[in-house]
Amino acid sequence: MRNTFTLRTSALALAVIGTLFVGQAAASGFQLREQSVKNLGKSSAGSMVGKDAAVVSLNPAAMVNLDKNTFQSDLTVIDLNAKFTGGGAILGNPGAPLTGGNGGDPGAPTLVPNMAAVFPMHGALEGLTLGASVGSSFGLATKYDKGWVGRYRALESDVKTANLTLSAAVKLTDGVSLGAGLIYERATATLSKNIDFGTAICAASNPLNCFNPAYPFKPQTLDGSLTVKGSNNSIGFVVGAQIAPTDKLAIGLSYRSEIDHELKGTLDFADVPAILGADPRFKDGDGGARLVTPSVTTVSIKYGVTDSLRLLADFQRTGWTSLQDVTIKRDSGTVVGSEPFHWGNTNFMSVGAEYDISPAFTLRGGIGKDKTPTNDVARTPRLPDNDRTLYSIGASWNVSDNLSLDAAYQYIAIKSPTINLPVDAASGNTSTLVGKFTGKANLFGVSMQYRF
Helix, strand or coil: CHHHHCCHHHHHHHHHHHHHHCCCCCCCCCCCCCCHHHHHHHCCCCCCCCCCCCCCHCCCHHHCCCCCCCEEEEEEEEEEEEEEECCCCCCCCCCCCCCCCCCCCCCEEEEEEEEEEECCCCCHHCCCEEEEEEEEEEEEEEECCCCCCCCCCCEEEEEEEEEEEEEEEEEEEEEEEEEEEEEEEEEEEEEEEEEHHHHHHHHHHCCCCHHCCCCCCCCCEEEEEEEEEEEEEEEEEEEEEEEEECCCCCEEEEECEEEEEEEEEEEEEECCHHCCCCCCHHHEEEEEEEEEEECEEEEEEEEECCCCCCEEEEEEEHHHHCCCCCEECCCCCCCEEEECCCCCEEEEEEEEEEECCCEEEEEEEEEEEEEEEEECCCCCCEEEEECCEEEEEEEEECCCEEEEEEEEEEEEEECCEEEECCCCCHHHHEEEEEEEEEEEEEEEEEEEEEEC
């Protein structure tokens, strides 16, 4: 029974590690860039130098671009569509294929709300601007149909972060400003997967038993499940600068720090076979894992070709190497397992333009290229992610001097990612999973900005 396992350390380990492999439609990894509908309409080009209250959390130094008290609310719907084609085999034996369907569409329309407020100071505090925002920089969810072929790798993955950012900016000269903000971030995660107890039990006694018709414990006939839930609050920071050497040119630079979370929560096993019922390794309990949201460094450029036409560009570097592995522990301090996933840092680039067709209406558009942190060796169905190309359009309507409305649409073409996961005794995976995903995403956003 001691060999029962390999799965002994893995059921918890893989499920908690799944907190890091959540499908994210709008940016690579599980990053979100939907803080601003204006930015959505230009593929985030010029995001750090905008006249937009969302800069509270993006680049606090750009808050000086707003000369009135400003409240802004942004709503974006992310609709990821994906489909898996492939299969797998028990213990790597092609004669014992995994049963189940393709999992359906793991994505579903997800609403991402953000709010921000900016307050320019006056009198003795002239040149100081304060701001606050509530939103999210990382997260989203995938959910596969019950009984799908990849159920032993992933069923449901739901990771959310909620950020409260308090920022301040100082205008040093007419063309130079600096800013900084404190980020209070709450992270929550819910993960589930099936456990093939049938294969685990027969493999623990003798792997040949898995293919013996007379043996009572058969692969894929004793499926249990594990659901892991965890949460944590932590603190990070954002700093930025804006330089405008001429009336036509503006350059913004921003750095968002890593935020270290020690997730604490519950481990819930279901449908554990009676033969394993007394095994403490499959008892419900408390546990946790370390989750580090990555650092993000961004440079933006805006150039005014004419009074009505502005060209924009962004370059962003996301430090996904902060997520090289995860160590899983029970609340007692016992190390359950450590799993690598080998993510790499990513680069994002975009260009865009804005054109004022009248004082009341502005049109914008952009295109972006986003690299994935995953790789063909370690990619899992919790994140069927690959390189993406973003195409965006948007518009603003200045209803009055105080009120403006924005709308945007973005289409994301995702390069088809492959899955090629072998049997891994050390991680408790007793089957292969091989296949290919096809996918795309549509994003729709609306926003309101009120100045007073």
